[in-house]
Amino acid sequence: MNTDETITIYDVAREAGVSMATVSRVVNGNKNVKENTRKKVLEVIERLDYRPNAVARGLASKKTTTVGVVIPNIANSYFSTLARGIDDIAAMYKYNIVLASSDEDDDKEVNVVNTLFAKQVDGIIFMGYHLTDKIRAEFSRSRTPVVLAGTVDLDHQLPSVNIDYGQAVKDVIAILAENHQKIAFVSGPLIDDINGKIRLTGYKDGLKVNQLDFSEGLVFEAKYRYDEGFELAERVVNSGATAAYVTSDELAAGLQNGLFAMGKSVPEDFEIITSNDSPITKYTRPNLSTISQPVYDLGAISMRMLTKIMNKEELDEKEIILNHGITKRGSTK
Numbered sequence: 001m002n003t004d005e006t007i008t009i010y011d012v013a014r015e016a017g018v019s020m021a022t023v024s025r026v027v028n029g030n031k032n033v034k035e036n037t038r039k040k041v042l043e044v045i046e047r048l049d050y051r052p053n054a055v056a057r058g059l060a061s062k063k064t065t066t067v068g069v070v071i072p073n074i075a076n077s078y079f080s081t082l083a084r085g086i087d088d089i090a091a092m093y094k095y096n097i098v099l100a101s102s103d104e105d106d107d108k109e110v111n112v113v114n115t116l117f118a119k120q121v122d123g124i125i126f127m128g129y130h131l132t133d134k135i136r137a138e139f140s141r142s143r144t145p146v147v148l149a150g151t152v153d154l155d156h157q158l159p160s161v162n163i164d165y166g167q168a169v170k171d172v173i174a175i176l177a178e179n180h181q182k183i184a185f186v187s188g189p190l191i192d193d194i195n196g197k198i199r200l201t202g203y204k205d206g207l208k209v210n211q212l213d214f215s216e217g218l219v220f221e222a223k224y225r226y227d228e229g230f231e232l233a234e235r236v237v238n239s240g241a242t243a244a245y246v247t248s249d250e251l252a253a254g255l256q257n258g259l260f261a262m263g264k265s266v267p268e269d270f271e272i273i274t275s276n277d278s279p280i281t282k283y284t285r286p287n288l289s290t291i292s293q294p295v296y297d298l299g300a301i302s303m304r305m306l307t308k309i310m311n312k313e314e315l316d317e318k319e320i321i322l323n324h325g326i327t328k329r330g331s332t333k
Helices: 010-014 020-027 036-048 053-061 077-092 106-118 134-139 167-178 193-209 228-238 249-260 296-308
Strands: 068-072 096-101 123-125 146-149 160-163 181-186 218-221 245-246 273-274 289-292 319-322 325-327
Touching: 010 020, 010 036, 020 036, 068 106, 068 181, 077 096, 077 296, 096 106, 106 134, 106 245, 123 296, 134 249, 146 296, 160 167, 160 296, 167 193, 167 245, 167 289, 167 325, 181 193, 181 228, 181 249, 218 228, 228 249, 245 249, 249 273, 296 319
Parallel strands: 068 096, 068 123, 123 146, 146 160, 160 319, 181 218, 181 245, 245 273, 273 289
Antiparallel strands: 289 325
16 A cells, blocks of 8 residues: 555555445444444554544534634633633543634734634634624624633623623722722723723722722723733822722733832732732732632633534523632732
8 A cells, every 4th residue: 555645534444344434433433333343444544544534524524523712812821721621621522622813913813713714613712802893794604603702792692601700890899999099990902892891890880889989090001911011000109099900910910010110019008909810810929819710611611512502402501601709819908
């Protein structure tokens, strides 16, 4: 046999003296194969080093057993933990993952999604800071099922798994309001629905419940980056704020170190509570107090939802909200 060429299912069938359908049944774990036939086919598969082509297999079954995962920033530990939850459940259900980063760029995000559609993925799990009109249009044009993980759909069209971000921020403000009159809202881009609509509303509601006034001067916007948080420290202190809720762990770590660079002490002079309980919260000294959320579970449950949709099963719930808590560490008194 010519070993320079890719071994095909036809080669295996001919060598084992069985039909291609029988080889297919063995490869796919179908029970309707005699044990001695199955052993013979597996022996030939091993000897020839046959690797079933997922796309070729997909042409027959209309499935590629591949799921696309769109992540906004592969370096962000929140999203990488989420992706691990997705990957573990995908493996359990025999799906392969194609991970694609949009690098927080709206146009690249569209290209990444279209590339996944072109690869004929069976489904997509989308993680992003907000759903742009362009992305919505791509999703609605395609028949490929999509589930959102850690991403909010204000139009309630797509299945999703999240925590109650607004309530979580209210819980943070209730804690900080015990010792502070001026609490800053330090956020990633406010154009992102999760920040500009849900978290900011939670912040305003939290202030109101605790008889504190809202001031635009206490709202700070930055990119999701450590250095931006560091550079914000002076402005935050000059605003008169003595505490901050921060929407991103990278930003929070930067803010805390920026405060130290100014000679401020955390938590004695300034208290901080951040959002995602990613590993970054433990890298800082003191460790960052944070909203705690089951990030791994957000990923795992979103993948389980996707397997149900791909198998044409009915979803019990379309929008799943998981429990959150507040973990107090060294950045609060």
